[in-house]
Amino acid sequence: MNLASVTPAASSESGRTPLARQRGVRFIDPAALMRIKNLQMRARVVVEGFYAGIHRSPFHGFSVEFSEYRQYTPGDDLRYLDWRLFARSDRYYVKRFEDETNLLCYLLVDVSRSMSFTSTEITKHEYARTMAATMAYFLYQQRDAAGLVVFDEGIQEYLPPRHRAGHLRHMMAALQREPAGKATDLARPLEQIAQTVRKRGQVVLISDLLAPPDVLATQLGYLRSRGHDVMVLRVLDPAELEFPFTNPRMFRDAESGQALYVDPQTARDDYLSGFREHAEQIARICRDLKADFVVCRTDRPLELSLFDLLRTRMDVGRHPARNDRVARRAR
Template sequence: MISNSSIPGARFVDPQVLARIGNLELIARSVVNGFINGLHRTNVFGASVDFAEHRGYVAGDDIRRVDWRLYARTDRYYIKEYEADSNANFSVLLDVSKSMGFAGSGVSKLEYAKMLAGCLTYLVHRQRDRVGLVAFDDAIVEHVPPSAKHMETVLHVLDRLKPSKPGSLRGPLHKMAEHFGRRGVLAVISDFYEEPDAIIEALGPLRFRGNEVIVFHVLDRAELEFDFQEASAFEDLETGEQIPIVPQALREEYRAMIRAHVDAITERCKGARIDYMLVDTSSPLDHALYGYLSMRETLMKAR
Protein backbone atom coordinates (compact mmCIF):
# COMPACT_ATOMS: atom_id res chain seq x y z
CA MET A 1 0.00 0.00 0.00
CA ILE A 2 1.33 3.43 -0.95
CA SER A 3 1.00 6.16 1.65
CA ASN A 4 -1.33 8.99 0.66
CA SER A 5 1.29 11.45 1.87
CA SER A 6 3.64 10.22 -0.86
CA ILE A 7 1.32 11.43 -3.61
CA PRO A 8 2.44 14.80 -5.04
CA GLY A 9 -0.20 17.49 -4.88
CA ALA A 10 -1.71 16.38 -1.55
CA ARG A 11 -0.79 19.71 0.04
CA PHE A 12 -3.11 21.52 -2.37
CA VAL A 13 -6.33 19.78 -1.33
CA ASP A 14 -6.90 20.83 2.28
CA PRO A 15 -10.72 20.93 2.62
CA GLN A 16 -10.87 24.25 4.49
CA VAL A 17 -8.82 25.98 1.80
CA LEU A 18 -10.91 24.43 -0.96
CA ALA A 19 -14.20 25.43 0.67
CA ARG A 20 -13.20 29.08 0.40
CA ILE A 21 -12.96 28.78 -3.40
CA GLY A 22 -16.73 28.52 -3.53
CA ASN A 23 -16.94 27.00 -7.04
CA LEU A 24 -17.49 23.25 -6.94
CA GLU A 25 -16.58 22.65 -10.58
CA LEU A 26 -13.27 24.48 -10.13
CA ILE A 27 -12.60 22.58 -6.90
CA ALA A 28 -13.31 19.22 -8.53
CA ARG A 29 -11.22 19.96 -11.61
CA SER A 30 -8.25 21.23 -9.57
CA VAL A 31 -8.28 18.38 -7.06
CA VAL A 32 -8.77 15.57 -9.57
CA ASN A 33 -6.27 16.84 -12.14
CA GLY A 34 -3.63 17.36 -9.45
CA PHE A 35 -4.41 13.98 -7.93
CA ILE A 36 -4.17 12.12 -11.25
CA ASN A 37 -0.95 13.91 -12.18
CA GLY A 38 0.50 12.90 -8.82
CA LEU A 39 -0.43 9.27 -9.37
CA HIS A 40 1.14 9.31 -12.83
CA ARG A 41 4.38 10.78 -11.46
CA THR A 42 4.62 8.12 -8.74
CA ASN A 43 3.19 5.31 -10.91
CA VAL A 44 1.02 4.24 -7.98
CA PHE A 45 -1.68 2.56 -10.04
CA GLY A 46 0.07 2.29 -13.41
CA ALA A 47 -2.40 1.99 -16.26
CA SER A 48 -5.36 1.52 -13.91
CA VAL A 49 -5.43 5.27 -13.21
CA ASP A 50 -6.96 5.58 -16.68
CA PHE A 51 -8.82 2.29 -16.54
CA ALA A 52 -11.68 3.69 -18.59
CA GLU A 53 -9.21 4.65 -21.30
CA HIS A 54 -7.27 1.37 -21.23
CA ARG A 55 -8.14 -2.24 -20.48
CA GLY A 56 -6.20 -5.46 -20.70
CA TYR A 57 -5.92 -7.12 -24.11
CA VAL A 58 -8.00 -10.27 -24.62
CA ALA A 59 -8.04 -12.68 -27.54
CA GLY A 60 -10.10 -11.30 -30.41
CA ASP A 61 -9.40 -7.62 -29.72
CA ASP A 62 -8.40 -5.45 -32.67
CA ILE A 63 -4.59 -5.30 -32.51
CA ARG A 64 -4.71 -1.82 -34.07
CA ARG A 65 -6.08 -0.55 -30.76
CA VAL A 66 -3.13 -1.78 -28.69
CA ASP A 67 -1.37 1.10 -26.93
CA TRP A 68 2.22 0.33 -27.94
CA ARG A 69 3.69 3.17 -25.89
CA LEU A 70 2.06 1.75 -22.79
CA TYR A 71 3.34 -1.69 -23.76
CA ALA A 72 6.88 -0.30 -23.96
CA ARG A 73 6.58 0.99 -20.38
CA THR A 74 4.77 -1.95 -18.81
CA ASP A 75 5.55 -4.96 -21.02
CA ARG A 76 1.81 -5.64 -21.06
CA TYR A 77 -0.81 -5.26 -23.78
CA TYR A 78 -3.54 -2.68 -23.18
CA ILE A 79 -6.39 -1.71 -25.48
CA LYS A 80 -7.34 1.94 -26.01
CA GLU A 81 -10.97 2.61 -25.19
CA TYR A 82 -13.06 5.55 -26.31
CA GLU A 83 -16.24 7.27 -25.18
CA ALA A 84 -18.41 4.90 -27.19
CA ASP A 85 -16.93 1.98 -25.22
CA SER A 86 -18.29 3.26 -21.91
CA ASN A 87 -20.69 0.83 -20.28
CA ALA A 88 -20.58 1.88 -16.65
CA ASN A 89 -23.01 3.98 -14.65
CA PHE A 90 -21.77 5.84 -11.58
CA SER A 91 -24.15 7.55 -9.16
CA VAL A 92 -23.51 9.42 -5.93
CA LEU A 93 -26.19 8.95 -3.27
CA LEU A 94 -25.72 11.90 -0.92
CA ASP A 95 -27.29 12.31 2.51
CA VAL A 96 -28.39 15.95 2.99
CA SER A 97 -30.21 15.41 6.29
CA LYS A 98 -29.95 17.92 9.12
CA SER A 99 -27.10 16.18 10.95
CA MET A 100 -24.86 16.59 7.89
CA GLY A 101 -24.78 20.32 8.62
CA PHE A 102 -22.55 19.81 11.66
CA ALA A 103 -19.16 21.53 11.58
CA GLY A 104 -16.53 21.31 14.30
CA SER A 105 -13.58 23.59 13.68
CA GLY A 106 -13.56 23.19 9.90
CA VAL A 107 -15.98 22.59 7.06
CA SER A 108 -19.35 20.97 7.70
CA LYS A 109 -19.90 17.32 6.90
CA LEU A 110 -22.17 18.30 4.02
CA GLU A 111 -19.66 20.80 2.59
CA TYR A 112 -17.01 18.10 2.68
CA ALA A 113 -19.39 15.49 1.25
CA LYS A 114 -20.33 17.80 -1.62
CA MET A 115 -16.67 18.38 -2.48
CA LEU A 116 -16.02 14.64 -2.31
CA ALA A 117 -19.06 13.93 -4.48
CA GLY A 118 -17.94 16.56 -6.98
CA CYS A 119 -14.43 15.13 -7.17
CA LEU A 120 -15.70 11.58 -7.62
CA THR A 121 -18.06 12.77 -10.35
CA TYR A 122 -15.29 14.61 -12.18
CA LEU A 123 -12.93 11.65 -11.80
CA VAL A 124 -15.31 9.05 -13.23
CA HIS A 125 -16.36 11.45 -15.99
CA ARG A 126 -12.69 11.60 -17.00
CA GLN A 127 -12.87 7.83 -17.18
CA ARG A 128 -15.85 8.21 -19.55
CA ASP A 129 -18.39 6.62 -17.24
CA ARG A 130 -21.92 8.02 -17.04
CA VAL A 131 -22.51 10.08 -13.90
CA GLY A 132 -25.62 10.69 -11.83
CA LEU A 133 -26.73 11.96 -8.42
CA VAL A 134 -29.36 11.26 -5.79
CA ALA A 135 -29.68 13.63 -2.80
CA PHE A 136 -31.92 12.53 0.05
CA ASP A 137 -33.01 13.16 3.65
CA ASP A 138 -36.07 11.09 4.58
CA ALA A 139 -37.13 11.31 0.93
CA ILE A 140 -35.49 11.95 -2.43
CA VAL A 141 -34.59 15.64 -2.73
CA GLU A 142 -32.79 15.64 -6.10
CA HIS A 143 -32.32 12.99 -8.78
CA VAL A 144 -30.04 13.33 -11.81
CA PRO A 145 -30.07 10.08 -13.85
CA PRO A 146 -26.66 8.76 -14.99
CA SER A 147 -25.56 10.15 -18.35
CA ALA A 148 -22.33 10.92 -20.16
CA LYS A 149 -23.65 14.49 -20.50
CA HIS A 150 -24.65 15.11 -16.88
CA MET A 151 -21.33 15.98 -15.23
CA GLU A 152 -21.98 19.74 -15.16
CA THR A 153 -25.59 19.19 -14.10
CA VAL A 154 -24.49 17.03 -11.17
CA LEU A 155 -21.97 19.65 -10.05
CA HIS A 156 -24.53 22.47 -10.28
CA VAL A 157 -27.09 20.50 -8.27
CA LEU A 158 -24.46 19.64 -5.66
CA ASP A 159 -23.52 23.30 -5.36
CA ARG A 160 -26.99 24.36 -4.25
CA LEU A 161 -27.72 21.55 -1.77
CA LYS A 162 -28.26 22.53 1.87
CA PRO A 163 -28.79 20.43 5.01
CA SER A 164 -32.52 20.04 5.37
CA LYS A 165 -34.66 17.97 7.73
CA PRO A 166 -34.07 14.81 9.78
CA GLY A 167 -33.23 11.89 7.55
CA SER A 168 -33.75 8.18 7.12
CA LEU A 169 -31.79 5.84 4.87
CA ARG A 170 -34.32 3.10 4.26
CA GLY A 171 -37.12 4.91 2.43
CA PRO A 172 -35.16 6.84 -0.20
CA LEU A 173 -32.53 4.13 -0.79
CA HIS A 174 -35.13 1.39 -1.23
CA LYS A 175 -37.03 3.61 -3.65
CA MET A 176 -33.92 4.38 -5.68
CA ALA A 177 -32.89 0.71 -5.77
CA GLU A 178 -35.81 0.16 -8.13
CA HIS A 179 -34.27 2.61 -10.63
CA PHE A 180 -30.72 1.23 -10.67
CA GLY A 181 -31.46 -1.54 -13.11
CA ARG A 182 -28.20 -1.36 -15.03
CA ARG A 183 -24.96 -2.66 -13.55
CA GLY A 184 -22.91 0.20 -12.15
CA VAL A 185 -21.20 1.73 -9.14
CA LEU A 186 -23.13 3.48 -6.37
CA ALA A 187 -21.22 5.71 -3.93
CA VAL A 188 -23.24 6.37 -0.76
CA ILE A 189 -22.02 9.36 1.28
CA SER A 190 -23.54 9.84 4.75
CA ASP A 191 -22.76 10.20 8.46
CA PHE A 192 -24.79 7.01 9.03
CA TYR A 193 -26.37 7.92 12.35
CA GLU A 194 -28.59 4.87 12.42
CA GLU A 195 -28.26 1.40 13.92
CA PRO A 196 -25.79 -0.76 11.93
CA ASP A 197 -28.40 -3.40 11.12
CA ALA A 198 -30.78 -0.72 9.83
CA ILE A 199 -27.99 0.75 7.70
CA ILE A 200 -27.26 -2.57 6.01
CA GLU A 201 -30.98 -3.25 5.58
CA ALA A 202 -31.21 0.09 3.76
CA LEU A 203 -28.10 -0.49 1.63
CA GLY A 204 -28.81 -4.13 0.75
CA PRO A 205 -31.26 -3.58 -2.16
CA LEU A 206 -28.70 -1.33 -3.89
CA ARG A 207 -26.56 -4.44 -4.46
CA PHE A 208 -29.31 -6.06 -6.53
CA ARG A 209 -28.79 -6.50 -10.28
CA GLY A 210 -25.02 -6.51 -9.98
CA ASN A 211 -24.43 -2.97 -8.69
CA GLU A 212 -21.27 -2.35 -6.69
CA VAL A 213 -21.82 -0.24 -3.57
CA ILE A 214 -19.11 1.90 -1.97
CA VAL A 215 -19.84 3.61 1.35
CA PHE A 216 -18.10 6.82 2.43
CA HIS A 217 -18.81 7.30 6.14
CA VAL A 218 -18.22 11.03 6.70
CA LEU A 219 -17.64 12.24 10.26
CA ASP A 220 -16.18 15.38 11.79
CA ARG A 221 -13.03 15.03 13.87
CA ALA A 222 -14.99 16.29 16.88
CA GLU A 223 -17.47 13.43 16.44
CA LEU A 224 -14.62 10.93 16.43
CA GLU A 225 -12.55 12.39 19.28
CA PHE A 226 -15.17 14.25 21.37
CA ASP A 227 -12.43 16.67 22.43
CA PHE A 228 -14.78 19.39 23.69
CA GLN A 229 -13.51 21.10 26.85
CA GLU A 230 -16.36 23.05 28.39
CA ALA A 231 -19.63 21.83 29.88
CA SER A 232 -22.50 22.92 27.67
CA ALA A 233 -25.79 21.90 26.11
CA PHE A 234 -25.33 19.68 23.07
CA GLU A 235 -28.04 19.75 20.41
CA ASP A 236 -29.23 16.66 18.60
CA LEU A 237 -29.00 17.88 15.00
CA GLU A 238 -31.77 15.58 13.83
CA THR A 239 -34.34 16.26 16.60
CA GLY A 240 -33.21 19.62 18.02
CA GLU A 241 -33.20 18.22 21.57
CA GLN A 242 -30.82 20.03 23.98
CA ILE A 243 -28.78 17.76 26.27
CA PRO A 244 -26.51 19.20 29.03
CA ILE A 245 -23.15 17.38 29.03
CA VAL A 246 -19.79 17.58 30.80
CA PRO A 247 -17.48 16.35 28.00
CA GLN A 248 -14.57 15.21 30.20
CA ALA A 249 -16.86 12.87 32.15
CA LEU A 250 -18.12 11.13 29.02
CA ARG A 251 -15.17 11.33 26.63
CA GLU A 252 -13.78 7.81 27.00
CA GLU A 253 -17.22 6.21 27.04
CA TYR A 254 -18.21 8.20 23.94
CA ARG A 255 -15.03 7.25 22.08
CA ALA A 256 -15.63 3.59 22.85
CA MET A 257 -19.20 3.90 21.57
CA ILE A 258 -18.25 5.62 18.31
CA ARG A 259 -15.47 3.06 17.70
CA ALA A 260 -17.96 0.25 18.30
CA HIS A 261 -20.44 1.89 15.91
CA VAL A 262 -17.84 2.28 13.16
CA ASP A 263 -16.56 -1.28 13.69
CA ALA A 264 -20.09 -2.68 13.51
CA ILE A 265 -20.85 -0.86 10.25
CA THR A 266 -17.50 -1.99 8.82
CA GLU A 267 -18.18 -5.64 9.65
CA ARG A 268 -21.73 -5.60 8.35
CA CYS A 269 -20.63 -3.93 5.11
CA LYS A 270 -17.97 -6.59 4.70
CA GLY A 271 -20.57 -9.31 5.20
CA ALA A 272 -22.83 -7.68 2.62
CA ARG A 273 -19.96 -7.27 0.10
CA ILE A 274 -20.17 -3.50 0.36
CA ASP A 275 -16.92 -1.51 0.34
CA TYR A 276 -16.54 0.85 3.28
CA MET A 277 -14.32 3.85 3.97
CA LEU A 278 -14.35 6.11 7.03
CA VAL A 279 -13.63 9.72 6.03
CA ASP A 280 -12.62 12.45 8.48
CA THR A 281 -13.64 15.93 7.28
CA SER A 282 -10.22 17.30 8.24
CA SER A 283 -8.43 14.90 5.88
CA PRO A 284 -7.40 15.96 2.36
CA LEU A 285 -9.81 14.90 -0.36
CA ASP A 286 -7.13 12.96 -2.21
CA HIS A 287 -7.18 10.39 0.61
CA ALA A 288 -10.78 9.52 -0.26
CA LEU A 289 -10.02 9.52 -4.01
CA TYR A 290 -7.10 7.20 -3.40
CA GLY A 291 -9.36 4.91 -1.38
CA TYR A 292 -11.95 4.94 -4.16
CA LEU A 293 -9.41 3.97 -6.83
CA SER A 294 -8.02 1.24 -4.57
CA MET A 295 -11.49 -0.22 -4.11
CA ARG A 296 -12.29 0.01 -7.83
CA GLU A 297 -9.02 -1.70 -8.70
CA THR A 298 -9.86 -4.52 -6.28
CA LEU A 299 -13.34 -4.87 -7.81
CA MET A 300 -11.91 -5.02 -11.33
CA LYS A 301 -9.39 -7.72 -10.39
CA ALA A 302 -12.17 -9.77 -8.78
CA ARG A 303 -14.24 -9.85 -11.98
Protein backbone atom coordinates in the same frame (compact mmCIF):
# COMPACT_ATOMS: atom_id res chain seq x y z
CA MET B 1 -29.93 9.53 23.52
CA ASN B 2 -27.32 7.52 21.57
CA LEU B 3 -23.95 9.20 22.07
CA ALA B 4 -22.81 7.86 18.70
CA SER B 5 -25.23 10.25 17.01
CA VAL B 6 -24.59 13.28 19.23
CA THR B 7 -22.53 16.17 17.94
CA PRO B 8 -21.29 19.17 19.97
CA ALA B 9 -23.12 22.44 19.72
CA ALA B 10 -19.94 24.50 19.70
CA SER B 11 -17.18 24.53 17.11
CA SER B 12 -13.46 25.34 17.13
CA GLU B 13 -11.02 26.64 14.53
CA SER B 14 -8.40 24.48 12.86
CA GLY B 15 -4.75 25.46 12.83
CA ARG B 16 -3.81 23.43 9.74
CA THR B 17 -1.71 24.72 6.87
CA PRO B 18 -3.22 25.37 3.42
CA LEU B 19 -1.36 22.51 1.76
CA ALA B 20 -0.82 18.85 2.62
CA ARG B 21 2.05 16.78 1.30
CA GLN B 22 2.33 13.15 0.26
CA ARG B 23 5.41 11.78 -1.51
CA GLY B 24 6.42 15.18 -2.83
CA VAL B 25 2.92 16.14 -4.02
CA ARG B 26 1.16 19.09 -2.38
CA PHE B 27 -2.61 18.87 -1.97
CA ILE B 28 -4.80 21.82 -1.13
CA ASP B 29 -6.23 21.90 2.38
CA PRO B 30 -10.02 21.37 2.45
CA ALA B 31 -10.61 24.72 4.17
CA ALA B 32 -8.72 26.55 1.42
CA LEU B 33 -10.45 24.47 -1.27
CA MET B 34 -13.91 25.41 0.02
CA ARG B 35 -13.10 29.09 -0.53
CA ILE B 36 -13.50 28.37 -4.24
CA LYS B 37 -17.20 29.15 -4.56
CA ASN B 38 -17.73 27.62 -8.00
CA LEU B 39 -18.35 23.91 -7.34
CA GLN B 40 -17.23 22.75 -10.78
CA MET B 41 -13.98 24.70 -10.50
CA ARG B 42 -13.46 23.22 -7.06
CA ALA B 43 -13.97 19.72 -8.47
CA ARG B 44 -11.51 20.42 -11.27
CA VAL B 45 -8.82 21.42 -8.76
CA VAL B 46 -9.26 18.14 -6.88
CA VAL B 47 -9.21 16.01 -10.05
CA GLU B 48 -6.04 17.71 -11.29
CA GLY B 49 -4.38 17.21 -7.91
CA PHE B 50 -5.43 13.57 -7.90
CA TYR B 51 -3.90 12.97 -11.33
CA ALA B 52 -0.69 14.70 -10.24
CA GLY B 53 -0.57 12.47 -7.16
CA ILE B 54 -1.02 9.30 -9.21
CA HIS B 55 2.01 10.10 -11.33
CA ARG B 56 4.21 10.57 -8.25
CA SER B 57 2.91 7.73 -6.11
CA PRO B 58 2.97 3.92 -5.90
CA PHE B 59 -0.27 4.03 -7.93
CA HIS B 60 1.54 5.28 -11.02
CA GLY B 61 1.61 1.84 -12.62
CA PHE B 62 -2.10 1.45 -11.98
CA SER B 63 -3.26 4.85 -13.20
CA VAL B 64 -4.59 3.07 -16.28
CA GLU B 65 -7.74 2.38 -14.27
CA PHE B 66 -8.52 6.02 -14.85
CA SER B 67 -7.59 6.25 -18.53
CA GLU B 68 -8.43 4.55 -21.82
CA TYR B 69 -7.27 1.06 -20.74
CA ARG B 70 -8.70 -1.70 -18.63
CA GLN B 71 -7.21 -4.83 -17.11
CA TYR B 72 -7.17 -7.95 -19.30
CA THR B 73 -9.76 -10.63 -18.52
CA PRO B 74 -9.95 -14.12 -20.07
CA GLY B 75 -11.80 -13.98 -23.37
CA ASP B 76 -10.52 -10.54 -24.41
CA ASP B 77 -9.09 -10.28 -27.90
CA LEU B 78 -5.29 -10.67 -27.56
CA ARG B 79 -4.79 -8.35 -30.54
CA TYR B 80 -5.63 -5.41 -28.30
CA LEU B 81 -3.12 -6.17 -25.53
CA ASP B 82 -0.76 -3.26 -24.90
CA TRP B 83 2.68 -4.87 -24.56
CA ARG B 84 4.48 -1.60 -23.84
CA LEU B 85 2.18 -1.01 -20.88
CA PHE B 86 2.82 -4.57 -19.72
CA ALA B 87 6.57 -3.90 -19.77
CA ARG B 88 6.10 -0.85 -17.51
CA SER B 89 3.53 -2.22 -15.08
CA ASP B 90 3.96 -6.03 -15.25
CA ARG B 91 0.20 -6.35 -15.77
CA TYR B 92 -1.85 -7.09 -18.84
CA TYR B 93 -4.14 -4.31 -20.13
CA VAL B 94 -6.25 -3.95 -23.24
CA LYS B 95 -7.41 -0.76 -24.91
CA ARG B 96 -10.92 0.35 -24.07
CA PHE B 97 -13.15 1.33 -26.93
CA GLU B 98 -15.67 4.15 -26.71
CA ASP B 99 -18.64 1.85 -26.18
CA GLU B 100 -16.84 0.25 -23.22
CA THR B 101 -16.49 3.52 -21.34
CA ASN B 102 -20.21 4.08 -20.97
CA LEU B 103 -20.31 3.23 -17.28
CA LEU B 104 -23.46 4.16 -15.37
CA CYS B 105 -22.68 5.69 -11.99
CA TYR B 106 -25.21 6.87 -9.43
CA LEU B 107 -23.95 9.36 -6.82
CA LEU B 108 -26.08 9.26 -3.66
CA VAL B 109 -25.52 12.30 -1.43
CA ASP B 110 -26.89 12.61 2.10
CA VAL B 111 -28.01 16.19 2.90
CA SER B 112 -29.78 15.45 6.18
CA ARG B 113 -29.48 17.66 9.25
CA SER B 114 -26.52 15.80 10.79
CA MET B 115 -24.45 16.56 7.68
CA SER B 116 -24.46 20.26 8.61
CA PHE B 117 -22.24 19.64 11.64
CA THR B 118 -18.68 20.95 11.86
CA SER B 119 -16.07 21.43 14.55
CA THR B 120 -13.70 23.10 12.08
CA GLU B 121 -14.39 25.30 9.07
CA ILE B 122 -16.04 22.69 6.86
CA THR B 123 -19.36 20.97 7.35
CA LYS B 124 -19.76 17.34 6.44
CA HIS B 125 -22.28 18.44 3.82
CA GLU B 126 -19.77 20.78 2.16
CA TYR B 127 -17.17 18.02 2.03
CA ALA B 128 -19.70 15.47 0.75
CA ARG B 129 -21.05 17.62 -2.05
CA THR B 130 -17.52 18.57 -3.10
CA MET B 131 -16.63 14.87 -3.23
CA ALA B 132 -19.75 14.16 -5.30
CA ALA B 133 -18.97 17.08 -7.64
CA THR B 134 -15.40 15.79 -8.03
CA MET B 135 -16.56 12.30 -8.92
CA ALA B 136 -19.14 13.68 -11.36
CA TYR B 137 -16.49 15.82 -13.06
CA PHE B 138 -14.13 12.86 -13.14
CA LEU B 139 -16.74 10.58 -14.73
CA TYR B 140 -17.64 13.23 -17.29
CA GLN B 141 -13.97 13.46 -18.27
CA GLN B 142 -13.97 9.70 -18.86
CA ARG B 143 -17.10 9.90 -21.04
CA ASP B 144 -19.04 7.90 -18.44
CA ALA B 145 -22.64 8.62 -17.47
CA ALA B 146 -23.14 10.05 -13.96
CA GLY B 147 -26.43 10.42 -12.15
CA LEU B 148 -27.27 12.16 -8.88
CA VAL B 149 -29.58 11.39 -5.98
CA VAL B 150 -29.79 13.96 -3.17
CA PHE B 151 -31.65 12.67 -0.12
CA ASP B 152 -32.48 13.19 3.55
CA GLU B 153 -35.63 11.48 4.83
CA GLY B 154 -36.66 11.10 1.19
CA ILE B 155 -35.29 11.78 -2.28
CA GLN B 156 -34.98 15.55 -2.83
CA GLU B 157 -33.25 15.55 -6.23
CA TYR B 158 -32.91 12.85 -8.86
CA LEU B 159 -30.97 13.24 -12.10
CA PRO B 160 -30.63 9.99 -14.08
CA PRO B 161 -27.18 9.09 -15.46
CA ARG B 162 -26.37 10.92 -18.69
CA HIS B 163 -23.35 12.15 -20.57
CA ARG B 164 -24.49 15.34 -22.24
CA ALA B 165 -23.01 18.79 -22.45
CA GLY B 166 -25.47 20.37 -20.00
CA HIS B 167 -25.88 17.43 -17.63
CA LEU B 168 -22.78 18.14 -15.57
CA ARG B 169 -23.95 21.73 -15.12
CA HIS B 170 -27.35 20.51 -13.87
CA MET B 171 -25.63 18.17 -11.38
CA MET B 172 -23.47 20.98 -10.06
CA ALA B 173 -26.51 23.23 -9.65
CA ALA B 174 -28.38 20.50 -7.74
CA LEU B 175 -25.40 19.95 -5.44
CA GLN B 176 -25.02 23.71 -4.91
CA ARG B 177 -28.55 24.08 -3.51
CA GLU B 178 -28.71 24.39 0.26
CA PRO B 179 -30.44 21.48 2.04
CA ALA B 180 -33.75 21.85 3.86
CA GLY B 181 -32.29 20.58 7.15
CA LYS B 182 -34.48 17.52 7.56
CA ALA B 183 -33.69 14.41 9.58
CA THR B 184 -32.12 11.23 8.21
CA ASP B 185 -34.06 8.15 7.27
CA LEU B 186 -31.64 5.97 5.33
CA ALA B 187 -34.16 3.17 4.92
CA ARG B 188 -36.78 5.03 2.89
CA PRO B 189 -34.55 6.89 0.40
CA LEU B 190 -32.27 3.89 -0.17
CA GLU B 191 -35.32 1.71 -0.76
CA GLN B 192 -36.66 4.30 -3.21
CA ILE B 193 -33.29 4.47 -4.91
CA ALA B 194 -33.09 0.69 -5.27
CA GLN B 195 -36.51 0.71 -6.93
CA THR B 196 -35.72 3.73 -9.11
CA VAL B 197 -32.29 2.61 -10.35
CA ARG B 198 -33.10 -0.04 -12.95
CA LYS B 199 -29.88 -0.38 -14.94
CA ARG B 200 -26.95 -1.95 -13.18
CA GLY B 201 -23.82 0.11 -12.61
CA GLN B 202 -21.84 1.77 -9.84
CA VAL B 203 -23.62 3.18 -6.80
CA VAL B 204 -21.62 5.59 -4.62
CA LEU B 205 -23.18 6.42 -1.25
CA ILE B 206 -21.75 9.55 0.43
CA SER B 207 -23.09 9.97 3.97
CA ASP B 208 -22.13 10.14 7.64
CA LEU B 209 -24.15 6.92 8.11
CA LEU B 210 -25.51 7.96 11.50
CA ALA B 211 -28.24 5.36 11.31
CA PRO B 212 -28.87 1.84 12.63
CA PRO B 213 -26.44 -0.58 10.92
CA ASP B 214 -29.18 -3.11 10.17
CA VAL B 215 -30.92 -0.52 7.96
CA LEU B 216 -27.73 -0.06 5.97
CA ALA B 217 -27.20 -3.83 5.71
CA THR B 218 -30.70 -4.40 4.31
CA GLN B 219 -30.66 -1.63 1.73
CA LEU B 220 -27.07 -2.04 0.55
CA GLY B 221 -27.66 -5.77 0.38
CA TYR B 222 -30.61 -5.15 -1.92
CA LEU B 223 -28.50 -2.93 -4.19
CA ARG B 224 -25.76 -5.56 -4.33
CA SER B 225 -28.30 -8.29 -5.09
CA ARG B 226 -29.36 -6.29 -8.16
CA GLY B 227 -25.80 -6.44 -9.47
CA HIS B 228 -24.63 -2.93 -8.54
CA ASP B 229 -20.99 -2.25 -7.72
CA VAL B 230 -21.39 -0.37 -4.41
CA MET B 231 -18.96 2.13 -2.87
CA VAL B 232 -19.59 3.73 0.53
CA LEU B 233 -17.82 6.95 1.50
CA ARG B 234 -18.46 7.78 5.15
CA VAL B 235 -17.89 11.49 5.80
CA LEU B 236 -17.03 12.32 9.40
CA ASP B 237 -15.85 15.35 11.33
CA PRO B 238 -12.63 14.82 13.33
CA ALA B 239 -14.49 15.65 16.55
CA GLU B 240 -16.85 12.72 15.97
CA LEU B 241 -13.87 10.40 15.68
CA GLU B 242 -11.79 11.78 18.55
CA PHE B 243 -14.18 13.52 20.98
CA PRO B 244 -11.51 16.08 21.93
CA PHE B 245 -13.67 18.10 24.36
CA THR B 246 -12.59 18.72 27.93
CA ASN B 247 -14.96 21.24 29.53
CA PRO B 248 -18.60 20.54 30.39
CA ARG B 249 -20.89 21.85 27.66
CA MET B 250 -24.25 21.47 25.99
CA PHE B 251 -24.42 18.84 23.25
CA ARG B 252 -27.24 18.73 20.75
CA ASP B 253 -28.43 15.76 18.72
CA ALA B 254 -28.06 16.95 15.13
CA GLU B 255 -31.10 14.97 13.98
CA SER B 256 -33.68 15.37 16.77
CA GLY B 257 -32.46 18.69 18.19
CA GLN B 258 -32.53 17.20 21.69
CA ALA B 259 -29.98 18.91 23.99
CA LEU B 260 -28.01 17.30 26.79
CA TYR B 261 -25.51 18.85 29.20
CA VAL B 262 -22.45 16.57 29.29
CA ASP B 263 -19.15 16.45 31.15
CA PRO B 264 -16.77 15.14 28.46
CA GLN B 265 -14.35 13.81 31.07
CA THR B 266 -16.90 11.25 32.25
CA ALA B 267 -18.66 10.64 28.92
CA ARG B 268 -15.64 10.32 26.62
CA ASP B 269 -14.94 6.61 27.10
CA ASP B 270 -18.60 5.65 26.66
CA TYR B 271 -18.93 7.83 23.57
CA LEU B 272 -15.80 6.48 21.88
CA SER B 273 -16.73 2.90 22.74
CA GLY B 274 -20.21 3.31 21.28
CA PHE B 275 -18.95 5.13 18.21
CA ARG B 276 -16.27 2.52 17.48
CA GLU B 277 -18.73 -0.35 17.89
CA HIS B 278 -21.10 1.36 15.44
CA ALA B 279 -18.21 2.03 13.02
CA GLU B 280 -17.02 -1.58 13.19
CA GLN B 281 -20.52 -2.83 12.41
CA ILE B 282 -20.72 -0.61 9.32
CA ALA B 283 -17.26 -1.69 8.13
CA ARG B 284 -18.19 -5.35 8.62
CA ILE B 285 -21.45 -4.93 6.69
CA CYS B 286 -19.59 -3.39 3.74
CA ARG B 287 -16.93 -6.08 3.87
CA ASP B 288 -19.52 -8.89 3.94
CA LEU B 289 -21.40 -7.32 1.00
CA LYS B 290 -18.15 -6.76 -0.92
CA ALA B 291 -18.88 -3.03 -1.02
CA ASP B 292 -15.87 -0.73 -1.04
CA PHE B 293 -15.77 1.32 2.16
CA VAL B 294 -13.72 4.45 2.95
CA VAL B 295 -13.88 6.90 5.87
CA CYS B 296 -13.38 10.52 4.75
CA ARG B 297 -12.34 13.00 7.43
CA THR B 298 -13.37 16.56 6.69
CA ASP B 299 -9.92 17.84 7.69
CA ARG B 300 -8.18 15.61 5.12
CA PRO B 301 -7.55 16.64 1.49
CA LEU B 302 -10.12 15.15 -0.88
CA GLU B 303 -7.36 13.82 -3.13
CA LEU B 304 -6.17 11.61 -0.27
CA SER B 305 -9.69 10.28 0.28
CA LEU B 306 -9.77 9.39 -3.42
CA PHE B 307 -6.43 7.62 -2.99
CA ASP B 308 -7.96 5.67 -0.10
CA LEU B 309 -10.79 4.60 -2.39
CA LEU B 310 -8.37 3.60 -5.13
CA ARG B 311 -6.27 1.62 -2.65
CA THR B 312 -9.38 -0.19 -1.42
CA ARG B 313 -10.39 -1.09 -4.98
CA MET B 314 -6.89 -2.43 -5.67
CA ASP B 315 -7.02 -4.88 -2.75
CA VAL B 316 -7.13 -8.61 -3.34
CA GLY B 317 -10.10 -9.42 -5.53
CA ARG B 318 -10.79 -5.74 -6.27
CA HIS B 319 -9.41 -4.58 -9.61
CA PRO B 320 -10.43 -2.55 -12.65
CA ALA B 321 -11.84 -5.58 -14.45
CA ARG B 322 -14.66 -5.77 -11.92
CA ASN B 323 -15.84 -2.30 -12.90
CA ASP B 324 -15.85 -3.21 -16.57
CA ARG B 325 -17.83 -6.39 -15.99
CA VAL B 326 -20.48 -4.40 -14.15
CA ALA B 327 -20.55 -1.83 -16.94
CA ARG B 328 -20.96 -4.47 -19.64
CA ARG B 329 -23.83 -6.10 -17.73
CA ALA B 330 -25.52 -2.71 -17.39
CA ARG B 331 -25.79 -2.26 -21.16
